[in-house]
Amino acid sequence: MKKSSLVLALFTTYISSAQDIVVKTNKDVAWKKTYRAEAPKINDLVHTKLDVRFDFDKAWMYGKEWVTLKPHFYPTDSLALDAQGMTINEIAVVSGTKKTPLQYNYDQKTLKIKLDKTYKASEPYTIYIDYISKPNDLKTEGSAAITDAKGLYFINPKGDDKTKSTQIWTQGETESNSVWMPTIDKPNQKSTEEISMTVPAKYVTLSNGLLKAQKKNADGTRTDTWKMDLPHAPYLFFMGVGDFSVIKDTYKGKEVSYYVEKEYAPYAKKIFGNTPEMMKFFSQVLGVEFPWAKYAQIVGRDYVSGAMENTTATLHQESAYQNARQLLDGNIWEETIAHELFHQWFGDLVTAESWSNLTVNESFADFSETLWDEYKYGKDAGDEHNFDALVKYLQSANDDLSLVRFYYKDKEDMFDAVSYEKGGRVLNMLRNYVGDSAFFKSLHKYLTDNKFKTGEAQQLRLAFEAVTGQDLNWFWNQWYYSNGHPVLKIDYDYDEAAKTAKVIIQQMQKTDNVFRLPIAIDLYTGASKQRYKVWLNNKTDTFSFSYTTKPDLINVDADKILLCQKTDNKTADNYKAQITYAPLYLDRREALEYFAENKMPELSLGLKDKFAGLRSYTLDLLGQDSSILTNTALLSQIENMVQAETDNKTKAKALELLAITGNEKYKPLYTKYVNDSSYSVAGASLGGLYLLDQRAATDLAKTLAPGAKGKLDEAIGAIIMQGGNETDYEFIVARIKNQPLSENKITSALVFCGYLAKLSDTQKIKSGINEVIAVMKEVPETYRTYTDPAFKQTLQKLANAKGGEIKTYIETVLK
Template sequence: MLQEITVTETRKTQSSPYRESHSRKFDLIHTVLHLSFDYNKQHVLGKAVLTLTPYFYDQKVLELDAKNFIIHRVALLGKDTVSIPFTYDEKVIRIDFKQAFTKKDTFNIYLDYTARPNEITQEGSAAITDAKGLYFINPLKTEVDKPRQIWSQGETQSNSGWFPTIDYPNERMTQELYLTVDAADITLSNGLLVYSKNNSNNTRTDYWSQKLPAAPYLTMIAIGEFAETRDFWRDSIEVNYYLEKAYQPYANLIFGSTPEMMECFSKRLGVDYPWEKFSQIVVRDFVSGAMENTSAVVHFDLVQHDSREHLDNPWEDIIAHELFHHWFGDLVTCESWSNIPLNESFATYGEYIWNEYKYGKMAADCDFDENLKQYLRQKSAHKKDLIRFHCRTQEDMFDVVSYQKGSRVLHMLRNYVGDDAFFAALKLYLTNNKFKSVEIHNLRLAFEEVTGEDLNWFFNQWFLNHGHPALDVVYAYNEQHNTVKVTVKQIHDTVELGVYKLPVAIDVYSNGKTTQHKVWVDKAEWTAVFEADAPIDLTNFDADKQLLAVITENKTTKEYEYQLDNAPLYLDKAEAVDAIIENKPEGLTPKLEQQINSLINHSFYGLRELGIDLLMALPDTFHYVFEKQLVNMATQDPKASVRTNAIEALSELETNKFEPIFIKATQDSAYSVVAAAISALADKQGNTALKYAKGYLQTRNKVFQMRLSSVIAQYGTDDYTNYFQQQLQSAGHYAYPMLNNYIVYLKKQDSTMLLNAKPALTKWYQANKKSVFKNVIENLKTPYTEKYNEASNALKSKKLNEADKIKWTAQQQAALSMINHITEITND
């Protein structure tokens, strides 16, 4: 048994409160909701019946979460239904039964209420930007190009904004929902649609039932004019896709891999998809990227796209992520938000499992590498435990630690125990804990039962601590004896983080043969000597490229070149390319030329992109050696991202002769390539770029418009205020960069255009108030502040004649007037 890591007491001193699991006084067994909707007031008219029993101890006071309701009646159902008194503080309904219920008692509470979710003010998170629970989109149909919709978002504890419940992740209930809607609307909820009944007033009531228990935050509804496309998994489980009617032709293009994903995950985990159906719906203005509601996933509207947009991003990762949640998060749910990595780390790792199965390890590693980079880039994340019992709010748990870092920790765990044990342990974990809530130790115990090992050392080190190791790896070769001495120093703060125990593979390459040594790096300074039969060409520390660590090595360029040629993994080659680039090659050796050609002609697109990176790191005079290859990649490569990178590389060459290629690329099938081509033209000739940009002003793709608007902001002289206002209205998650480009554009225009833009910009800001948006808009003051200061300084001179006084006073007053106008845009 390996020794546990000691966590010092000083590290545990926290300013944020301890976030424990909710104490369960009652067990919420079942919820029945009868709902209709007032679009004018944006209210939910609800009648709820909740079936409960004391969890263990006798109870006579019931507390139900209900945010900003109007409570019309509360009653205890039975032979004689009687209204019962209650108190309500706008957040919690408190019912004192006077007489205690025992755990042998089961009772039904009836509530007649009006929910007012649009009037709730509750802080969201980086992942979930708002927390009202239920949203009316374009309720009065005043926005021309936006459908009227209603949809819910329950995570973390927001569903109590539209129905009364015990709103905690360690609660579970079955449910029935009766949704009365306009006859033309489609509804979606959890479970199965049992029946639909047409009513006499041009409405319809849909009855949805989910017989399997799930946490209240996973309850969902969506209502609107959607087009449904039907599919199946194993010919028995419905797999349906809901899109706006204009996008129904692309439903199978977008979601068609779903049944294959379900089969992949079911077989890999040894646990079949556990829910009654699997539906996916795309809604407008969603407050997150997607949500894994049991059997009914909600996606934000970028997932809804056409065949041209599909070339740049098929959104498979997000589809896989939400589907994997149906095992990790839905079937087995974290008991507290402190344990949210048991949901989100797994779902993020589900993306890797899908990519590995569908596209191979090289593609999976290429995509997965970004997770490590995202975590490492956020320095503040390095101080956060993965399982975090101390946080400001539960919303703070939704970050790169719970998602990206956690997925990398699972990858290390898989690497350590091996594939067979990893997936056997997951099967045991899911089977033992199905329809239950769990904490991190449930996962550890499952792995220990399968492997027979004490794994406290791993879980304490990675799940219950923060940070990561920083390693300095030095290779000392003895050519006479064909040995290499490997020294690994843990150069992070070992007082704070401890000395890591790192199971790692070291590959030794010699005379065309690779020998792998599995070792434990478990000292602050660790050394080992490895011997070969012939001179050693390369020693590759962390040969599986699985460590979550910052690693520096004393390899030479020659060793990295050998690694690039001979080490098998994508990450081996990416590491070698990065190192060669960092060493700044001074010229083009025959070896380097051969390696670049090998990369840019590789069958895997990620290596072709590395090849472009490597050749562009050469001094400018050598770029033209690969001019023909770059042109070929820019025009003919089958992968849009490679064509994009090649065009960006060509744009860096100091010549105008590629302009015809850029112009031709403005008609490329992929928007990313078109955007790169227009940007390349802008680098050479702004007016030419603007000419081709104008042809795409009505294109819906938001990522494309974000890049296009940058060109317009930089070179546009005509009135583009309507364009920017339209883009802002539909920008969604891309509102910040779009607003920033708009402000760059407005700063270059005269005051008349700014005043004309003011009403629409004010209206947009007042509907989307955020401090980051306010700060961007405040930048409009810069040129006027400069003019005001210039005039103020000039007016201080005692030598001014009357005409100059009038001129400078007018400039000062005009500038001040514009500053006041800009202030009015963001006034509360």
């Protein structure tokens, strides 16, 4: 599962107020006493066979199921199946061609079935169930990661919305597939499966495993039968139906396919085309070949999360769709593609035995994004992603939560920045500590020892200990079973008479928890480097180093691997040496930050960095300093950079920086690039033109609007709302309405309030307010803790600006 980034920016902006709301309203603390153990096993799933057909008018699914089970160990005469909100027509035990009806009780959540006899552990038995799934009648609650939990989704089933495809897809994680199939809906169960789907013949289907049969029916439908011969968890079962184009690829003779709407068929291989290379790379580093018979990826409309690793059939949200111009700025979905693929090993082949141990699924998938970026685009790219993920964890304010968590209010709460970003950084530290060879051999052992079974953090530890020959309890106790992270203060003392340098490292975290940290310290004299490996074990540790010539730089955590916050009290000369000699992404980034904070001219060194990410970051830092507006030499350098830069997003940043000067001399650059094939470059150029001639740029924005996406689309929306007048109202409203729910749509709705403040037509203003409220309510309830304050503050600002009737209207609709 890849979390949705729907409101990431708003989350960051409003996190403080949102946390206050949570603290004030969440008085239920009884869960703190409920130990979340692995689900007990009374019966084990063996095989699940389904025969289903769909009622598009009612949004129902008619199902017949033959589920084979056996007692786990102790003899039993009863069976409990999860079955949410169904109508049950018949339950029987099947023996050959004979069906024997069974007694049962059903409370709309659990089917409690009395078996026809007591079965022993060696005796499999098959239960037949005839039922109706009614997902839209079910009242469920989602989470920040998975915004809805009704399991089975009918998208535009009657075709009323001509702008949206008719689709069906399922979403099982955490325990929602029991909305459409009675099962033991727990991650520690595994079953083979066979699913037959009867659908209108114009649609294609997708499920786990291989398509084994297709049968045309006399009523214009077709029955597709999919079979999965290897066991996997019930939450990973999947069905997809729709008018998709299927683009075929291959990996070692196995089918790799991409299910997309026809509009995106020409771009499918550009979006997903690195998948076979990813499969090869991950198979090689893990020493475990891709374990399944095929791998398909499908994009679903109105999906309730980011993406989901259904075994052999990953489901992605619409954000995966990009056209050729968007892809010129880089594939924004590539890390998600890697994330879900890595789950086919960590999560699907070996599955977390309980949600408390979700780290053995999600932390690995998160780590794979760094691993892929490093392999495909170089160490700087991997380190940049690793750092960005660290920042997300630190900003989440979840330092009171541990990776393995046996106490939580709801299983959905486990899908957070601890299980994802922190866990991924913990694995990256472990990789550095034991070395690449031991790290990947340990993962190989964990996967092979537990394949088609379940895993937990302790099994992972045992695999690492078996390979390395080390007792690693200290690492697991510190990073998996405890919370928080070190907060380091690093000071230096040089005694030139004694030719001794001291490094004093204090752990400043407020808790009594003292971290044990193996780190590398590099001493640089010019380009010459000497490495020392040391351990932090105390609240304060002091390390002394003798020297002949005073070091130009002492680089603590020289591999830049620690999951920590730090204050590193180096001098300006130290940072000059660091950007010159220390090789890593974070070495250079830290130096650039210091130069920016202290307004040093060395900041411009970042404009020539070998890595586009740091060139772009340097432009961001320069843009925070108003003196850039009068630094003609630096502006000339940035102008030349626009002409020479090969990375589109960095070129766009350079154009944005020139634009804030408001200087007419750069207008030819904006005119040249406003029709650039890169949306980022075109959007930045349009913004530059707007600052010089608002009316002309607004008219141009309307011309460029049809089909625009990405940064160009964002620029168009902002410009028309800022520079538009009464006559632009219908255009702006239609534009907001037609956007799928996204961070950009929410931002557009908030900016729209500023446009409404300029209008005098009361009816248009009220109608516009209704549109803003509609977007506000479109946000899933789970996210509204974060988005509602933004909407209410913005609407209140509009109310204060307009006063009178409009103020009264806003106050009424917000009640």
